[in-house]
Amino acid sequence: MIGADGGREDTARRGLPGLRRLDHVGFTVPDFAEARRFLEEVLGCEYLYANGPFQDDDGTWMADHLDVHPRATCVLHFFRLGGQAVLEVFEYDAPDQRRSSPANSDVGGHHLALYVDDIDLAIAHLRSHDIRVLGEPTTSGGPSTGQRFVYFLSPWGMQFELVSYPEGKQFFLDEARAKAEWAEAEQALDQG
Numbered sequence: 001m002i003g004a005d006g007g008r009e010d011t012a013r014r015g016l017p018g019l020r021r022l023d024h025v026g027f028t029v030p031d032f033a034e035a036r037r038f039l040e041e042v043l044g045c046e047y048l049y050a051n052g053p054f055q056d057d058d059g060t061w062m063a064d065h066l067d068v069h070p071r072a073t074c075v076l077h078f079f080r081l082g083g084q085a086v087l088e089v090f091e092y093d094a095p096d097q098r099r100s101s102p103a104n105s106d107v108g109g110h111h112l113a114l115y116v117d118d119i120d121l122a123i124a125h126l127r128s129h130d131i132r133v134l135g136e137p138t139t140s141g142g143p144s145t146g147q148r149f150v151y152f153l154s155p156w157g158m159q160f161e162l163v164s165y166p167e168g169k170q171f172f173l174d175e176a177r178a179k180a181e182w183a184e185a186e187q188a189l190d191q192g
Contacts (some may be wrong), residue, residue, distance in 0.1 A: 026088035045079040111159035119164040143171035
């Protein structure tokens with residue numbers, strides 16, 4: 001196949017063979033009852049099911065397969081978020097368990113970003129549930145122009161983010177425009 005620059009285009013797909021989509025996001029919580037209340041009552045998740053407990057009293061399965069202490073035990077709880085995303089919430093008991101959440105700047109730091117239609121309404125909802133919102137919404141620039149975002153903390157300190165760009169985000173608008181222009185150019189070449 002000839003590429004846009006006139007050279008041969010590499011037709012071999014890069015990346016993980018057969019990759020289709022993100023299946024779920026997993027995280028560990030210190031108190032499942034508290035996490036379930038937050039996920040259902042504050043975020044509006046739907047509880048799906050539990051699986052476990054999993055443990056290996058004599059062997060090393062937990063260490064070999066999950067990279068946790070060999071005597072760790074865990075129960076998995078699954079939630080649906082926004083009708084599509086699946087959250088796998090781990091409830092662990094392990095002899096060497098650390099109980100503090102990493103900061104975003106720490107190795108392993110992370111956050112879960114949630115898209116909302118009205119960020120101000122969503123912030124008011126969080127605050128009505130005594131959820132700590134970090135500052136006020138920030139208006140993005142550059143490729144993220146059109147977006148506003150704000151971070152908030154779960155009751156156990158995990159970082160979440162609200163994002164909203166109801167009129168579109170500049171990157172996606174530019175990408176759509178570029179694809180449309182490319183399709184028009186290809187169509188003109190095909191007709192010429």
